[in-house]
Amino acid sequence: MTRKFVALAEGDSWFNLPDFPISLPIAGGADTDLVRELQKRGHRIDGIAHFGDTLTAIADAQDFVTALQKTHYAAFLLCGSGNDLLGSGDLWKHLHIYHFGWSAKEHIKKSFYIEVAQMALLFQEIIELALENSRTRSYGSSAMAMTTRSLKKAASGWVNR
Template identity: 40%
Template sequence: MASKRPQSPPISLVELRKRCRDASLSEQELTDYFLPDEENSKPFAPALKLNEALVDVGRARPGPDAISKLYADATRAQTPLPKKPRVLTQTFRRAAKTKLLAEGDSWFNLPDYIYPKTAIDFLGSDNDFDVSNIALWGDELEAMVRAKQYRQPLRSGLFGHFLFSGGGNDVLGSIPAYVKPRKSGDTDPAHAADYVKATFPQKISQMMGFYRSLANDARDATAGRVVLYVHGYANAIPKKGGHYLGGPFETLGFDPVAHAPLCRAIVAQMVKLFNDALQSFAQSTAHVVYNDLRPAMTERDWYRDEIHPNESGARKIARIFAESVRANTPGV
């Protein structure tokens, strides 16, 4: 029988904050001192809580946002920009890594060690790429485009490729807002489109306005030299009692097991509308590349929380982006 690993020593909140700022916590300490907080998690914004059996919080009660910030500091979620490349001789120029900037939501960045690795984690381990990731779980499309944190890195001139992930909360996390209650006796997946409210395509149109602003920002910051890569997520699978998909469907009168084909078809319809809009946007906008992730994601490639890829799914997505970047890199 395997021996149980020793637990990390108790720590005060003051010391924990210092260790987080110094990024000096080990993987074991991170997973001992921080725990998933399902009660306060939202779509594409997984929350964390402190393990108060080990962390002495005293009278303080940090909220989920403050705890996520601590964890991001501890794991250096926002990686520093690479240094300006030195001038290379012709002999070594081809060996230089392709520099990528990534911005987005939890499909591009999740709390390390607690959640699965993302596609950007795997892309960063590819010997051909040097990835600077400024994505952070919980970031939403509108807020990212209004904050424009990507603009300064793009202006540095270091990046020819810009990967962006945004809008997942508006699609995979929006069942309560945009799906109608089930009609009594209806289990036919052919009726999926009838259950998507007319306000959802309106929401998609609003989202595409932010994507157009994003493309304009990228073009203006780089004088049109950067390629923007976008994606429309994939056909997630509702589970019985699932926090983000299955539970909301049950509230609307659907059973994710008994009515599985209909529930899945409704999710697929919503994802399709977003993908169609992104594809049209990319086809009509210079230097924008659309990536369809749906064919790659199988039922086995989803994490248990319903809306994120597991590591096998993330690896597949990383390969799609890698192939897309190589196809749009001169001389590769």
């Protein structure tokens, strides 16, 4: 028997896909997102996610802080950064013009890795705020320290490429 949990979900369309009036070829079927799939399995997921949301907007608004302070959640689910990196249609700015013989990696400009590093730092900021404001104290400081070190290491590695 699977143990059920209560969680807060903050993020973008991975957690809150709009109800489409037409059938679309989406994995899992139209109108399927991670929150709905977890709810179908009996978990209680309170969602404050919105399709199209950016990690930048989530960090700025901090809506999750109030929710975490007022309710006892077993988990805080967070997704984002796709709209930050790809939503504006500016991916082309991070790519070199095609050169025969170059690998895919060689076509990516340093600016893309800088954007990815900025997203990692936003994740870190949001996770730290969530831990500081959560009524659930099962999160260990060693887990946070490990997460923080991992994000900082990843961010510096991406920028130095």
